[in-house]
Amino acid sequence: MRIVLVGPPGAGKGTQAAYLAENLAIPHISTGDLFRANISQGTELGKAAKAYMDAGNLVPDEVTIGMAKDRMEQADAADGFLLDGFPRNLAQAKALDGILEDAGLKLDAVLDLEVPEDEVVKRISGRRMCRKDGKHIFHVEYSPSKTDGSCDICGGDLYQREDDREETVRKRLEVYHTETEPIIDYYKAQDLVVTIPALGKVDEVTQRAMGALERDAA
Numbered sequence: 001m002r003i004v005l006v007g008p009p010g011a012g013k014g015t016q017a018a019y020l021a022e023n024l025a026i027p028h029i030s031t032g033d034l035f036r037a038n039i040s041q042g043t044e045l046g047k048a049a050k051a052y053m054d055a056g057n058l059v060p061d062e063v064t065i066g067m068a069k070d071r072m073e074q075a076d077a078a079d080g081f082l083l084d085g086f087p088r089n090l091a092q093a094k095a096l097d098g099i100l101e102d103a104g105l106k107l108d109a110v111l112d113l114e115v116p117e118d119e120v121v122k123r124i125s126g127r128r129m130c131r132k133d134g135k136h137i138f139h140v141e142y143s144p145s146k147t148d149g150s151c152d153i154c155g156g157d158l159y160q161r162e163d164d165r166e167e168t169v170r171k172r173l174e175v176y177h178t179e180t181e182p183i184i185d186y187y188k189a190q191d192l193v194v195t196i197p198a199l200g201k202v203d204e205v206t207q208r209a210m211g212a213l214e215r216d217a218a
Helices: 013-024 031-041 044-054 061-072 090-102 117-125 166-188 202-217
Strands: 002-006 028-030 081-084 109-114 127-130 137-139 193-197
Touching: 002 013, 002 166, 013 028, 013 081, 013 109, 013 202, 028 031, 028 061, 031 044, 031 061, 044 061, 061 081, 061 090, 090 166, 109 166, 109 202, 117 127, 117 166, 166 193, 193 202
Parallel strands: 002 081, 002 109, 028 081, 109 193
Antiparallel strands: 127 137
């Protein structure tokens, strides 16, 4: 299957993408991984992306599209893939259609993870990171540390990242509504969108998505 996964920040796209890709036996292709791989390998696209990023500028669509195209053409993606974070706007969605059409392929589904905006804000703004380790993550409501302000694992101080502050989260949501949400209507016109309620436990959401894909394919 060839699937695009969309949803607002905080919807759990990365987590669901990993589980779904494993269940479907297809590679999970995320924008973050594309950038890291190309930059670390020193590809021409990676060098171009790094130059824009180092200058504090957004990476142009054509660079991101080029990375995604190269990755989709690799052998492990011959029988399908799950795209996470790409396409993120209409220009990228149209470019993806062109890439697939040139290869005689098409998308099977666009999974839209649906989460109420207030829940998104609560999920992200409640995160607390361990300053010492940088990897241990807690949540003030869903997975609080036993000792307030201290990491249960290594004892480091817990803090809220700038990206996780409520005002920053709401700005990220505005960008999502403006840039990414239009692709949902674009794909609805192609009868590809499957909406998945993304509240609940991780495995429950995965089961909903798998069930929806099976019904869609029937």
